[in-house]
Structures are given as C-alpha cells and as structure tokens.
Amino acid sequence: MSAGNSPTWIIARRELGSYFSSPVAYVFLVIFLLLTGFFSFAQGGFFDRGEASLVAFFAWHPWLFLLLVPAIGMRLWAEERRAGTLELLLTMPVTTWQAIIGKFLASWIFLAVALLLTFPAVITVNLLGSPDNGVIATGYLGSLLLAGAYLAVTCLTSAMTRNQVVSFILAIVILMFLILAGFGPVTELVSRWAGPTVVNAVAAFSVMTHFDGFQRGVIDLRDLLYFLSVIGFALFANGLVIRNLRAG
C-alpha cells in the first residue's frame, strides 16, 4: 500500500483541507495559542516558579483540550450524517476502518500543528534559562497523546449523532469523567469511603494519572499503553456505532 494513495490518506487529506479552507481552523489556532499563553503565563505562574521549565504550560492542557479538542472533532461524523455524505463515502471502495482512521489522523495532525505552533514557549524558556529539553520533549509527547485520546472519544460521540452540538457536549461529559477520576479533590473524596485499591483502580482510568509521568520526563510503557488503548478502544467503538447505523 503506497502511503500517498491509500484511501486512508486520501480521506485524511480531504479532512485536513476542509479544516484549512474555512476560517474556523485559523480561529481555533489563534484561540488555542492565546489560551495556552494566558494560562501558562498569567494563571500558571510561569515566572513565579523561578525555574526554567514548561510545567506551567503543560499543566493546563488537560483542561484546555477538554473544550478545544471536542470543538475540532465534533463535526467529523456528525456532519457527514447530517449532509448525507456518509452514504457517499461508505459506498466508495473504502473500508469503514480506513474512513475512521483517515478522519482521526486528519484531526490529530491538525492538533499536532496547533501544538507545534506553541514553539515560542520553548524558545522563551531556553532564552531565560537552561531547561531540560528532554522533559519538554516528553511533555509534548504526552500532550499529543492526550489530545489523541480526547479526539478518539470525540470521534465516537460524533458518530453517535447528526448534531454537532450534541456530539460536543457528549464528548465533554465523557472526557470530564476521564479527567476527574484522577483529579486530586475527587480521589480524596473517593478515599473517604473506599480503600486505597479502589482509589487507585479509579485513578488508573484517568488521563491525569497517565499524563503526569510525561510531564516529569518519564515515558512509562503503561502510560503509553493507556493512551493508545483509549484511542484504540474509542475508535473501535466508533466503528461499532457506524456499523450499527448501517445495519439500521
């Protein structure tokens, strides 16, 4: 399979093209960059930390992505269903999986571009001090995986409805659970009536728990597996939803 002409890439290219052919993509990029800047410098106390790191920058990503990733992914399937192009796409000689992966990849690439555009933050810390650029690199990897996991969940919710707003809200609700299961205040609450095993089990489902390692410069195989399996599971469920849709 030559990569450039495989149906997966053709679909991914079309999706990417449709992001950049509308102003929405640029608006999104600007908002994302403004918000990351605002949160890490104003809210995150970037300067008060007195250390050359991007901890303040990455710490906000799980919350920022909570709104921004569903906004990027909500139209992927919902719009195809609303416009009736789903029928067109799936009667082309492509498999459902090729379409699912193609769409997912396009949006993931778009999010990667958004992340890449935060490079001035890296330059800034490097000018101000001498940060551990290895930690920054794993931080970016963690962020990209986090965005991928959120995106896969959004793909799933997008396939469940023909209304983009519904898919947006559904995605946020599901992602909230994934965040909160490992969020400090929530784990404390759980620990009041459950043993540490339960607390750990619940927290293990959370993106927070697995995101933290990357921010400390550690690439733990379990964290990697966690994100990849969230992506895999959500996209698999996405496939089931599409199959169900077609079976009537």
Added chain:
Amino acid sequence: MIRIENLTKEFGAKRAVDSLSFTVERGEVVGFLGPNGAGKSTTMRMITGFIPPTSGRVLVGDHDVVQDPIAAKRLIGYLPENAASYPDMTVLGFLNFAAALRGLTGDAKKKAVHRAVEMCSLDRVLYQSIDTLSKGYRHRTCLAQSLVHDPAVLVLDEPTDGLDPNQKHEVRKLIRELGRTKAVVFSTHILEEVDAACSRAIIIDRGRIVANGNPEELRALAPNAGAVTLQLGAADAEQAEQRLAGIPGVARVERSGERITVYPSEKRASGELARAVAELAGREGWALAALRTEEGHLDEVFRSITLPDTHGSQAKPSGGAA
C-alpha cells in the same frame, strides 16, 4: 452485471424489502418505480453496499457485495438520494477526491475528471465551492462523481429529482446514452421517465416486485389496454352501443355521451377489434368521428397495481387499505 437474489431487509418488525430477485445486464436501463416508502432507496443502498441485507444477496459483477465489498464497490457508480456532496469543497476538488478514492492517479485521474466534467457540463463551475451552486449544478456534480471512474454499473437514486424540465431532459438523455454500455438502475416516481429512458421497468410496492417488463408490456397491464374507443354522432351512439356488444370477442361496452369504449375479452386481439369496429361502422353508416386502440397509460398501471384491493398481485393483509 447486477444479480439480486431473495433480497430482504427488515427494520425492526417492518419488512422494507421482501425477497426481491431480479437481474440487470449491461446495455440495460432499468427504471425502478414504486410509491414512496416502497423500498426503492433501501434496495439501492443494499446494492451499493451501504447497508447489509437481512437475508439474500447481491452480486455485482461476480462479487458478493457483503463478502467482497471493495471489489463490488469498484464496479459501481452511485448517486445517493438528494445527491449529497461536501459543501465546502470546490467542484473540481470534490471530483478529484472521488477519482482518487476510486484509485485513479496522475494523468488518468485528470482525464477521468475532465470526461466526467464534460458529460455533466460542469466546466463553468469547476472552481466554485459546492454550497454556492444551484440545485441543478449540485445534482450534476454528484452525478459526475458517480461517473468519474467509468463504472460498469450505475445506481442512481432519483437522478432527476428537483431538476427543471430542461435539466431533466438532459439527465434522461445522458442515462440513455450511458445505458448502451453499462448496467443502469435508476429509481424514480415520475412515470414519463420510463418511456424517456428505460429499456425495462420494475415496479415495486411494499418491498415486493409487482411488475417487471419493458414499457409496452407494462402498459398492456392497464385496465383499458387494448380497448377500442370511438366517437360517433349523437344520433348513432345509443344504437351503436348494443350493436358493438354483439361483435364476437367483446367483453363489455361502455358509453359516456358520444364516446364509446369497447373492451375485448382477450387483450391480444386488439388490432382485430379495431378493424371489426370499423367494418361495423361502415356497414351501419355511422358518422365515425374518431377511432383508436388504447395503449394503456402507465400511471393507470401504476395505480392499479400499487394500490391494495384493486388487483390480484396484492396479497399482504396489512392495515393500510385506505
């Protein structure tokens, strides 16, 4: 090219398509007719592999659509209902996308897109985004998409829906031309299209085939097909009614004012019946103003076989006999 065997689709308890079987060969244009909700779109969606059948199978070329969907879909060009396309793309971008998914690249792709653009006369809007197009152009853009890979099988779901009369005429002409080398199935509920474009028509009702034949054969199913209508002077009409009933092979005679319709007992004898009527008129010296053999109208055929309780072909005792 298309072979459908006992195709059945159930949505919950409702049977939308009920053991349908038919074949379509290359060089045939088959019109797929039926009232709304008869199962036309559902059948087409099963042929094109969008939805799987509950039972039965569809073969396109020699490929089973369920077992070997990619090979089957390669042979098919499909215009879905409402001719959906991506509104944010340009016409050219959309056709390039479709051609690429069909496995065309480089020069072959360029040529294929160019050919489809010419067939559907889209050259004036190539660089316009689809959401700025009129309905007719949008429709043709989607039609061009279905032709871009020169498929052996064309499945068109209401290809003339929402077009103005000129555009309808163009599309029908195109379908007729395409039908010379391809197997074409198109659905419609406009009966004149059967004469305008089809070599054969299949009428379905509630998921079952109720008629399958060329337009002449279908017309012969009309209640008045083969009957002879004549118009006489007022003075002769009353007397003529009884005399006409005496012709051998006449089942019954109906009169309304000066118009008399003579129904044969056997449809095949229609030409003879007209001659017999003319001879009789000559002998009696009636002032014959008009005489013609009825061919039967397709809409009458359609009404008589797709409504319950008017024809023997309806066997299902469902509640909707209004």
